[in-house]
Amino acid sequence: MHPAAWIFWVTCAAIVAFTTTDPFYLGLLVAVAWFVYAACHVPGPTARSFRVFLIAGLVAMGIRTLLVFLGTIELGSVVYAALEGMRLAAILVVFGTFNAVTDPFGVVRLAPRRFHEPALAAALALAIAPRTIASVHRVREAQALRGLSTARWRSLPALAIPILETGMEDAVTLAESMDARGHGRGTRTRYRPQRWSAAAVATVLAASAAGAAFIVAATTRTGGLHPSTFPLIWPVASPWLLAAIGLLAVPGVIGRGRDA
Amino acid sequence: MGRARSFALGLTLLVGTCAPVLLSPGTACAATAAAAPHAALVVDTGTRTTTYCVALDDGSVSGTHLIELASAQYGLDYRFGFAGRAICRLDGVGVDGDDCFGAYPDYWGYLHGDGAGGWAWATGSAADHAVDDGDVEGWSWGAGDSGTTHPAPPALSIDDVCDQLDSPTPSPSPPAPAPSPSSGGGNGNGSGSGGGGGGGTDSAGSSGAATATPSSSVSSPSPRIHHASGSPAAPAGSPVAAAPGSASPDVVRAAATAPPASGGPPFGGLVTLGAIALLGVGGWFTLRRRKGGA
Numbered sequence: 012m013h014p015a016a017w018i019f020w021v022t023c024a025a026i027v028a029f030t031t032t033d034p035f036y037l038g039l040l041v042a043v044a045w046f047v048y049a050a051c052h053v054p055g056p057t058a059r060s061f062r063v064f065l066i067a068g069l070v071a072m073g074i075r076t077l078l079v080f081l082g083t084i085e086l087g088s089v090v091y092a093a094l095e096g097m098r099l100a101a102i103l104v105v106f107g108t109f110n111a112v113t114d115p116f117g118v119v120r121l122a123p124r125r126f127h128e129p130a131l132a133a134a135l136a137l138a139i140a141p142r143t144i145a146s147v148h149r150v151r152e153a154q155a156l157r158g159l160s161t162a163r164w165r166s167l168p169a170l171a172i173p174i175l176e177t178g179m180e181d182a183v184t185l186a187e188s189m190d191a192r193g194h195g196r197g198t199r200t201r202y203r204p205q206r207w208s209a210a211a212v213a214t215v216l217a218a219s220a221a222g223a224a225f226i227v228a229a230t231t232r233t234g235g236l237h238p239s240t241f242p243l244i245w246p247v248a249s250p251w252l253l254a255a256i257g258l259l260a261v262p263g264v265i266g267r268g269r270d271a
Numbered sequence: 272m273g274r275a276r277s278f279a280l281g282l283t284l285l286v287g288t289c290a291p292v293l294l295s296p297g298t299a300c301a302a303t304a305a306a307a308p309h310a311a312l313v314v315d316t317g318t319r320t321t322t323y324c325v326a327l328d329d330g331s332v333s334g335t336h337l338i339e340l341a342s343a344q345y346g347l348d349y350r351f352g353f354a355g356r357a358i359c360r361l362d363g364v365g366v367d368g369d370d371c372f373g374a375y376p377d378y379w380g381y382l383h384g385d386g387a388g389g390w391a392w393a394t395g396s397a398a399d400h401a402v403d404d405g406d407v408e409g410w411s412w413g414a415g416d417s418g419t420t421h422p423a424p425p426a427l428s429i430d431d432v433c434d435q436l437d438s439p440t441p442s443p444s445p446p447a448p449a450p451s452p453s454s455g456g457g458n459g460n461g462s463g464s465g466g467g468g469g470g471g472t473d474s475a476g477s478s479g480a481a482t483a484t485p486s487s488s489v490s491s492p493s494p495r496i497h498h499a500s501g502s503p504a505a506p507a508g509s510p511v512a513a514a515p516g517s518a519s520p521d522v523v524r525a526a527a528t529a530p531p532a533s534g535g536p537p538f539g540g541l542v543t544l545g546a547i548a549l550l551g552v553g554g555w556f557t558l559r560r561r562k563g564g565a
Contacts, residue, residue, distance in 0.1 A: 032369070035543040042550035049554035049561075088354050091369075237368045241335075241351030242342065248539045253546070260550065263557075 012051070012262065014117040016211035020047075021109040023222030024259050028101040030229040031236040032094040035248035037101045039256045044101075044108040047263035052111040056145030063144050064107025068100030075099065091240040110141050112262075117205070135185075146177040210265040217261035224255035308404030311384065311432035312341050315411040315424035316364040320522045323347060324433040327404065334381070334397030337408055345525040356398045364412050376414035380421040384409060388426040392418025405429050425522055432524070 027040055045061075052058040075096030079089050115138040122130030150173045151161045160166055228234035228249070238246030308330060312323040323341040332340065335355065341347040352359035352371040358379045359371040366373040381393040383400070384407025393400065402408060407429050415421030 035540060038547050039543055039550075042547040042554075046550040046554040046557070049558040054561075085355065087351075091354055232367050232373070235367075239350045239367075241355040242339065242349070245540070248543055250539055250542075253539070253543055257546070263554075 012214065012266070013205050013207050013211040014113050015121050016207075016214045016262070017109060017113045018118065018121075019215045020218045020259065020262060021105060023218035024105040024108075025102055026222040027225045027256060027259070028098055028105060030225045032098050033236055033238050033246050033248060034094060034097060035246060036236070036252060036256060037094075037097050039253060040101050040259070041104050043256060043260045043263070044104045046260055047266075048108045048111050050263040051266040052108075053114060056148060057114075057141040058111045059144050059148065060110040060141040061104075061107040063140065064103045064110065065100075068103035068107075071103065072096030072100045087240045087243045090243060094238075094240070110137070115141075120205075131189075142181065143174065143178070146174050146181075150174055150177070210262065213265060214262040217258040221255040221258045224252055228252060309433055310337060310402050310405065311407040311427065311429045312337055312347075313384075313407065313409040313424045313427055313432070314347070314361050315409070315422070316362050317412045317422065320424055321347075321362060321525050322427060322432040322522060323525045327402070331401045331403050334393075334400040334402055334408055337402050338397075341525075345527055347525065356396050358397060358410065361410055361412070377412060378414075380411045380413065380415065380423075382409035382411065382418065382423060383407070384428065386428070388428045388431070390418070390423040390426070392421070407432070427522070 024040065024044065028037065031037065048058075048061045052061065072093065073096070076089060076093045079092040082088070115134045118137075119127070119131050119134040147170065150170055153173075154161050154166070154169070159169070161170070225236070228236055234249040234252045235247045236252075238244065308327045310325055310327055310332075312325050314321045314323070323345050325337055325340045325344060327337075328340060335351060335358070338347065338349050338351075338358065338361070342349055348361070348363050349358065350360040350365065350367065351357065352366070352369040357371040358381070359366045359368070359373075361379060365371070365379060372378055381397055382390040383393055385391045386407075390409055397408075407427065409424045409427075411422050411424050413422040
């Protein structure tokens with residue numbers, strides 16, 4: 012699928028996560044992200060980024076909740092902090108899915124030539140997490156094959172040096188390959204431009220409908236986007252907004268059918 | 272076979288996530304006891320003012336806990352924000368998010384009664400203010416960042432709000448003095464639909480009219496206070512319920528009601544949990560099938 016469609020998808024999914032603290036909306040969004048990841052992820056090392064971002068999200072949620080225990084502890088404030096943390100976790104999971112389903116360098120190619128350099132920097136920044144995850148995986152595998160213990164904290168320095176070295180090598184390789192492709196010389200032809208498929212168009216339409224629904228709900232203060240924690244009440248969910256989140260699963264449904 | 276297993280897994284997930292529902296907190300109804308310490312809470316939405324004679328469950332409570340007590344005793348609708356330290360919504364008026372200044376310049380101004388029927392602008396959070404027996408607390412919706420610009424509730428003392436100790440069934444005789452303040456009252460009702468700003472300035476005008484009446488006579492309640500008659504189902508004494516016999520109810524005294532029962536999760540919640548379980552299981556099977564195919 013066209014990387015621009017994925018950018019659209021992740022933007023709209025992040026808008027949904029950003030505008031609400033309702034656990035129903037956020038829970039459904041995480042489930043949708045998981046479904047899209049399962050159906051559409053690119054096989055390879057970057058696919059692991061979903062799991063890593065999910066763990067990072069859970070850790071962030073835990074830390075956000077534990078911070079409450081430094082102050083006066085009330086059930087309402089604990090729930091409030093947990094919901095705020097859940098929003099953060101949902102955003103991280105959505106970006107984990109985005110990392111797993113796209114090729115970061117495919118994203119760079121989308122940028123107009125004038126903005127190619129900043130786009131490249133952004134893509135490299137985005138790609139740091141999945142690339143590091145992949146290299147940690149490789150190094151640990153290599154160490155395990157040589158009979159070295161990889162589970163202990165003591166093995167951390169032995170892990171860090173090869174990873175830093177790999178990162179350096181990656182950077183040099185990237186610079187050489189950019190130079191070889193005439194990057195920065197002004198002339199650049201587009202090799203094998205990606206086409207907009209019907210699936211990409213459907214994804215863009217569905218995702219923009221979901222994002223628009225939540226923007227409208229946030230500006231008109233409807234739909235119970237922020238359930239009250241003082242007093243602590245059971246959150247309600249609007250069926251329309253739930254259906255809007257469901258629209259974000261469209262790329263997963265399409266990708267699933269195509270792979271089968 | 273696989274379908275049956277996925278259904279069973281989904282069902283397990285559903286039951287697991289729904290278990291906390293059964294532990295919905297029970298709500299206790301506290302009745303106003305005559306001898307217990309009590310404080311007055313005055314809520315001015317800009318279009319109507321409701322007073323609450325709140326029985327305190329401790330010698331001294333916080334300003335926010337007073338609102339919680341009024342909710343438990345009278346069914347006052349409220350919502351706190353900023354982690355429970357600010358007031359976002361009272362009596363159906365205000366902000367539904369956690370940013371209580373979401374409707375700025377209109378917001379809930381906080382005032383303390385000065386003991387003589389007047390109001391003093393509060394400088395701190397209601398969560399930190401200690402409310403003692405006999406105190407008067409005021410909340411007023413409107414614009415203005417100080418006590419001089421923000422509309423104040425009508426002047427009320429603790430005896431105006433809590434005189435039921437002397438006379439359990441107040442005499443329904445205010446029709447005689449009713450005509451004199453009816454001009455101010457009609458004014459207040461007329462701009463009721465105007466929203467925060469217009470209603471706020473108008474409320475300030477009517478409060479000025481109220482302060483003109485001598486507040487020294489604590490024995491007789493102000494004629495502009497109307498007692499809500501019955502209607503225990505109404506959450507916070509609605510002006511419609513209090514209307515019989517009175518032309519323009521500016522100030523409504525809330526009738527003690529049982530708080531609305533906090534229901535369990537609505538049907539939409541179960542549907543959501545089902546959808547989450549379905550997507551989770553569906554994703555898991557997709558992943559397994561892709562791994563098997565690769």
